[in-house]
Amino acid sequence: MALLNRVYSSQEQMLDEVIHLGEEIVESSNLEVLRENANLNGESFSGKMSKFGSEYAKWYANNFVMPEQLVQAIKDNVVYVHDLDQYAIGTTNCIFIPFAKLLREGFNTGNGSVRPPTSIMTAMALVAIIFQSQQNAQYGGVSANKLDYDLAPYVAKSFNKYFRKGLGYFEEGDIESEYGEVSMGRSDLAELYPKSFTYALKETEAETLQASESLIHNLNTMSSRAGGQIPFTSINYGTDISPEGQLVISSLLTATMRGLGSGETPIFPIQIFKCKQGINQNPEEPNYHLFLKAAECSAKRLYPNFANLDAPLNMTYYDPTNPDTEFATMGCRTRVVADRFGRNHLSGKGNLSFNTINLVKLGLEHGIVLGKRQEADERGFYKELKHYMDIAMEGLLHRFKIQSVQKAKASDFMMREGVWEGGEHLGPEDAVGDLIKHGSLSIGFIGLAECMKAMYGKHHGEDEAVYNKAYELISYMRTYCDTQCERHNLNITLFATPAEGLSGKFTKRDRVTYGTVPGVVDREYYTNSFHIPVYFSLSAAQKIKLEARFHDLCNAGAISYIELNGNARSNPAAFLQIIKYALSENVSYFSINHPIDRCSACGFEGIIGATCPSCNSHENDVHIRRLRRVTGYLTGDYQTRFNGAKQAEVRDRVKHL
Amino acid sequence: MNLCGYYPESINEGEGLRAAIFVSGCRHYCKGCFSPATWNFNYGEPFTPEREQEIIYDIVNNPLLSGVTILGGDPFFSSPEVSEFIDHLRMEAGPISVWIYSGYKYEELIENTDSDEFHLLRRCQVLVDGKFVEELRDPSLLYRGSSNQRIIDVQHSLSERTITLWEPTYTF
Numbered sequence: 149m150a151l152l153n154r155v156y157s158s159q160e161q162m163l164d165e166v167i168h169l170g171e172e173i174v175e176s177s178n179l180e181v182l183r184e185n186a187n188l189n190g191e192s193f194s195g196k197m198s199k200f201g202s203e204y205a206k207w208y209a210n211n212f213v214m215p216e217q218l219v220q221a222i223k224d225n226v227v228y229v230h231d232l233d234q235y236a237i238g239t240t241n242c243i244f245i246p247f248a249k250l251l252r253e254g255f256n257t258g259n260g261s262v263r264p265p266t267s268i269m270t271a272m273a274l275v276a277i278i279f280q281s282q283q284n285a286q287y288g289g290v291s292a293n294k295l296d297y298d299l300a301p302y303v304a305k306s307f308n309k310y311f312r313k314g315l316g317y318f319e320e321g322d323i324e325s326e327y328g329e330v331s332m333g334r335s336d337l338a339e340l341y342p343k344s345f346t347y348a349l350k351e352t353e354a355e356t357l358q359a360s361e362s363l364i365h366n367l368n369t370m371s372s373r374a375g376g377q378i379p380f381t382s383i384n385y386g387t388d389i390s391p392e393g394q395l396v397i398s399s400l401l402t403a404t405m406r407g408l409g410s411g412e413t414p415i416f417p418i419q420i421f422k423c424k425q426g427i428n429q430n431p432e433e434p435n436y437h438l439f440l441k442a443a444e445c446s447a448k449r450l451y452p453n454f455a456n457l458d459a460p461l462n463m464t465y466y467d468p469t470n471p472d473t474e475f476a477t478m479g480c481r482t483r484v485v486a487d488r489f490g491r492n493h494l495s496g497k498g499n500l501s502f503n504t505i506n507l508v509k510l511g512l513e514h515g516i517v518l519g520k521r522q523e524a525d526e527r528g529f530y531k532e533l534k535h536y537m538d539i540a541m542e543g544l545l546h547r548f549k550i551q552s553v554q555k556a557k558a559s560d561f562m563m564r565e566g567v568w569e570g571g572e573h574l575g576p577e578d579a580v581g582d583l584i585k586h587g588s589l590s591i592g593f594i595g596l597a598e599c600m601k602a603m604y605g606k607h608h609g610e611d612e613a614v615y616n617k618a619y620e621l622i623s624y625m626r627t628y629c630d631t632q633c634e635r636h637n638l639n640i641t642l643f644a645t646p647a648e649g650l651s652g653k654f655t656k657r658d659r660v661t662y663g664t665v666p667g668v669v670d671r672e673y674y675t676n677s678f679h680i681p682v683y684f685s686l687s688a689a690q691k692i693k694l695e696a697r698f699h700d701l702c703n704a705g706a707i708s709y710i711e712l713n714g715n716a717r718s719n720p721a722a723f724l725q726i727i728k729y730a731l732s733e734n735v736s737y738f739s740i741n742h743p744i745d746r747c748s749a750c751g752f753e754g755i756i757g758a759t760c761p762s763c764n765s766h767e768n769d770v771h772i773r774r775l776r777r778v779t780g781y782l783t784g785d786y787q788t789r790f791n792g793a794k795q796a797e798v799r800d801r802v803k804h805l
Numbered sequence: 806m807n808l809c810g811y812y813p814e815s816i817n818e819g820e821g822l823r824a825a826i827f828v829s830g831c832r833h834y835c836k837g838c839f840s841p842a843t844w845n846f847n848y849g850e851p852f853t854p855e856r857e858q859e860i861i862y863d864i865v866n867n868p869l870l871s872g873v874t875i876l877g878g879d880p881f882f883s884s885p886e887v888s889e890f891i892d893h894l895r896m897e898a899g900p901i902s903v904w905i906y907s908g909y910k911y912e913e914l915i916e917n918t919d920s921d922e923f924h925l926l927r928r929c930q931v932l933v934d935g936k937f938v939e940e941l942r943d944p945s946l947l948y949r950g951s952s953n954q955r956i957i958d959v960q961h962s963l964s965e966r967t968i969t970l971w972e973p974t975y976t977f
Binding site for chain 2: 447448687689716720721761
């Protein structure tokens with residue numbers, strides 16, 4: 149294969165580089181590489197094995213696969229290609245899994261076939277297996293966009309079983325008779341066969357709770373993702389108003405609040421409660437009690453987050469008769485709703501890949517901060533932005549071509565079982581291009597705040613005029629994406645990038661180029677997407693208001709957070725007020741960060757300084773587990789699993805309250 | 806009057822999101838007090854009319870606030886000034902809820918209905934009363950430091966002439 153990017157003066161130099169890749173991994177000498185992903189233990193055997201694969205795959209993509217311009221843009225530190233290790237082989241990113249279909253029809257994992265479940269216990273066990281089987285067909289997250297609807301039929305099946313059993317036990321009726329569709333909402337059956345009905349309810353509730361507990365345990369214990377990772381699972385629920393759907397929601401929340409084996413907070417799945425006026429937002433609505441329970445769970449366990457079905461962006465394709473059109477999200481914030489080829493629903497498709505633009509570097513080059521000019525050079529800025537967006541776009545298209553020619557058998561479970569809609573109709577040797585075009589390609593951005601600071605001396609939280617400039621910039625990026633949709637006849641969307649591995653990478657290299665630049669390059673990370681910097685102090689309401697308008701622009705997904713300083717568990721009123729306010733301001737996806745520390749001596753959970761307020765143990769003597777959120781995912785203990793930039797970001801977070 | 810602290814928003818000093826205002830000066834001298842520096846009436850920053858306006862502005866412009874909480878020190882050692890502040894605040898913000906903390910007990914504050922202390926108390930919705938008693942410290946208590954302290958529904962207690970404890974609107 150020809151070397152695309154001729155940067156090496158000799159074969160030896162190339163070889164040296166490859167050898168060095170291996171050495172860093174074997175010797176654990178580069179912690180930044182090993183901790184790139186907070187949920188992967190890069191110092192473990194399987195973590196290192198996976199690093200060997202991924203570091204070489206990146207090197208290979210850089211030298212033999214990617215367009216030269218893209219490689220240059222990466223070198224310029226303006227474009228970042230996410231999951232570069234998957235570029236050359238054409239893997240796709242993430243998906244909403246059609247659980248309803250897979251459960252209804254049964255599926256084959258490749259080693260054996262699985263019949264449709266006939267109880268909620270089995271259905272929830274199969275959910276874990278489906279997540280796991282799907283995980284290795286892609287590199288990103290796997291999400292259930294409406295797990296309450298998907299699982300409700302199996303609650304009904306369990307109920308039916310218990311009801312008939314009850315009829316026999318209590319001699320209330322004939323087990324084999326025809327009772328129509330037996331379900332928890334049948335008040336006629338409750339009246340005619342009260343004992344059997346009550347018995348069936350109790351048993352079904354117990355089974356659903358137990359099934360939920362084992363689902364959550366399973367999703368935290370199967371290290372089946374490459375490199376010993378737990379699959380990146382997300383589950384959305386909240387809007388099914390059938391008694392069976394409500395039981396699924398309520399049981400998942402109870403199980404999450406109970407926590408894992410010794411009561412610790414589950415890290416997976418990311419849970420998202422779907423908020424909808426008329427369904428769960430006001431006291432007289434059928435699922436309001438579940439919204440309150442979700443808030444309680446979130447105050448205790450950081451999850452669920454809250455998805456806003458009423459935000460204008462999320463209403464476009466909403467059809468009240470089809471839950472598959474309800475907005476839901478990957479936990480990390482990825483959003484895939486619209487499809488120019490007609491699949492304007494969620495399940496059966498996902499994001500294909502995304503590239504991120506470093507707005508800060510462009511700001512440094514064209515702004516006032518380096519003292520090169522009195523006024524920001526906006527023309528120069530936009531010209532260069534367009535240039536790099538073109539390159540990012542070309543990169544996405546180039547990668548899409550590689551993805552398109554992959555055979556169905558390469559993504560195996562995903563296509564064979566029709567997890568990706570229509571995949572089941574392809575032969576193993578068929579190329580997937582015509583199906584994956586329903587997914588999205590996205591351009592993301594990072595560091596709007598530092599970019600504004602570099603351009604104008606203030607960021608968009610500090611000054612109204614600058615806020616307008618910031619809004620204009622992101623609007624421009626969105627328009628660019630919309631235009632590219634038409635040009636290439638593909639779904640191209642704008643993404644408020646989750647910046648886990650990336651938050652320090654751009655910064656580190658810009659620091660080498662520019663040195664420390666106050667307010668711009670003086671921390672270890674750049675601010676996430678359009679967020680107001682975590683180190684800037686302003687009220688919760690202001691932060692929500694300022695960020696809300698950007699949600700509407702980022703059709704590939706965005707999230708806003710509020711940082712709470714204090715024990716969220718003891719102030720439900722405040723917690724609810726903040727959520728409701730964010731929803732009313734049309735924030736599309738929202739969550740509240742609050743510290744959850746756990747004393748390993750006495751099990752106390754809450755806020756722990758140097759000493760545990762409950763048993764007085766000191767952190768020097770006992771381990772205090774400090775749970776924090778990064779990129780939307782929780783991570784076990786941020787001091788051992790976060791990379792340096794993310795640790796710094798957590799330190800700097802100003803509590804809004 | 807001096808302020809020894811001000812949080813525009815807090816979740817730790819009463820139900821909902823509240824602005825928390827700490828008034829300097831206290832003569833209760835509780836053993837184990839978490840901020841003995843605030844016993845001094847000259848501690849912190851002077852509560853000037855400008856500062857008062859700033860704080861009122863913050864409160865009026867924050868749609869998320871459920872009210873304000875006044876703590877100390879002990880605000881009842883500066884009762885006339887604090888009452889005046891509450892009046893000014895309500896002129897701008899309307900009938901906003903006020904929580905107040907004191908080392909005095911409710912019974913002591915209502916003893917003399919002509920006193921400045923009583924006039925301050927009757928302006929408030931909720932009183933967290935009583936000294937901090939180190940032996941009774943319990944970190945799991947809601948909005949309080951030690952178990953002798955009570956959260957009292959002031960208006961209800963005054964009108965019914967018997968102490969009614971405050972009940973949270975939402976519980977988890």
